[in-house]
Amino acid sequence: MALRAIFSKKTPVLASGFGAGSRCLRSGLCQARGVAAVALPDLPYDYSALEPTISGEIMRLHHQKHHQTYVANYNNALEQLETAVAKGDAPAVVRLQSAIKFNGGGHINHSIFWKNLKPVNEGGGEPPHTSLGWAIDTCFGSMEALVQKMNAEGAALQGSGWVWLSLDKGSKKLTVETTANQDPLVSKGANFVPLLGIDVWEHAYYLQYKNVRPDYLKNIWKVINWKYASEVYEKETA
């Protein structure tokens, strides 16, 4: 555990869900070769804890396969980047950028995503009664309007991507943004801080909802962790 803390560059993920009954696999990939490596964060809940909204099979594949692949490929790309930078190989450095953006973005986005979800019996889906709630009412009119807007934008997104509730650090305004593929939210604006992100890649819902993405978007609000979003919001607007 300490070894991971030294070698991972990510912010520490809450590991508080690890009671004796936890069945989450600790598949932390610790790359001891370079300090820039990242590791797969653990989920703070069981794979099946979000049923029936998101099936355990999807959570397991999403975490153990997809996110793991992003982590591994990102670490690979970083190693190659280090070599290329050391050698002064500019074409190689530029060529690696798309792999870093894709896999690194995938790691960042999914790390936020796991924190954005919470089982219903631990408070998932409970709307915020804090300053974030007020801000939502101010910027969007009501929680329902926000949900509708995010669902509409998520459903309309062509191909793969993410839909975000984002906070503009400069103007302190909330907006709904979408990004394509695994682009992180900062690629839309350097001042944007992600409060909530919903993965609308097909792997996030296809096994359960098939091609009916609107149903997935409608249901995912039942397990959204507003507490995390509020914390981030308060930290940024403090």
Added chain:
Amino acid sequence: MDIYVKVSGETPPIRGRRGASSSSSPLPLFCRAFSSHRSRHLSAAAFKSPWRSPLAVLFSPQQKPLPLGFSIITQLKPLPLDLSNINLLCSLCSEASRRPLCSKTTKQKKHMHQFGKATKVFAYYGLTSPPYKLDALEPYLSRRTLELHWGGIHRGYVDKLNEQIAKSTLYGCTMEELIKTTFNNGNPLPEYNNAAEIWNHDFFWESMQPNGGKLPPGSLLQQIEKDFGSYSNFRDEFVQSAMKLFGSGWVWLALKTNEKKLTIFRTSNAVCPLVWGDIPIIGLDMWEHAYYLDYKDDVSKYVNDFMDHLISWHSATARMFRAQAFVNLGEPKIPVA
């Protein structure tokens, strides 16, 4: 993809009831739509669903897979066919027998329905079936995958495009025209995505066949060896290209019209090689919905199974022959007598 014709009119009359129209001519209803010197008396009621081609009614009351490359109507123009002698099978009765509509009014032998006055003729795009049954690609692509992919997603694109086109100035194009116009040189219009995805999926179904894979036949193999070195080089390059795709997209084997050679490349989301004037030979759908149910996250197995067991070299050869009518690949080998 076919273009069908829907004719609007008054509310469809109940079968058996004589409509208010003055048409009682014994001519089949299809002819009347396109005879300009008569008033048009057609009704959408003649077709079981508005999206069904009149000729589809003629040939098959149920949705049957069409043979490879078969296309009923590809131009939105009045049909140049003389249909005055064709009797239509009535889809409302869904029977091949022909009965008079109402026994007390007519001695006509042809089956006819009475109809209201037609006011407008709409054309729309239709959903083409794959040239094989939905479970024919098992065990590589399950029936459920095809049901959802073709019946749900592909059909969804068709319906959405028809909704968009109905109110747009782009009404009336063939699919290729529509794709090139709406691509708009890289700033796609809203209709582009639906149109291109329809075309891509039609192409994809026809790029596969049951018991496919194996080696391409002679002339295509020669061309592949000329452009890639060997079949295994080509196969490796195709698989690698598919694995390197980020996000949703397609992998194509296409004949580049300018370089006059076969190339493998990938495109994002719905982009298709037609927009650059290239001629696609094989297309592989790399969107997750194409393989997720069967392969989950194992993309390389999906692509390898496609190359080894699904790819239709028959279609590829046919497309290659057709492409050679547009691209000169070299001196023809004229046999010496």
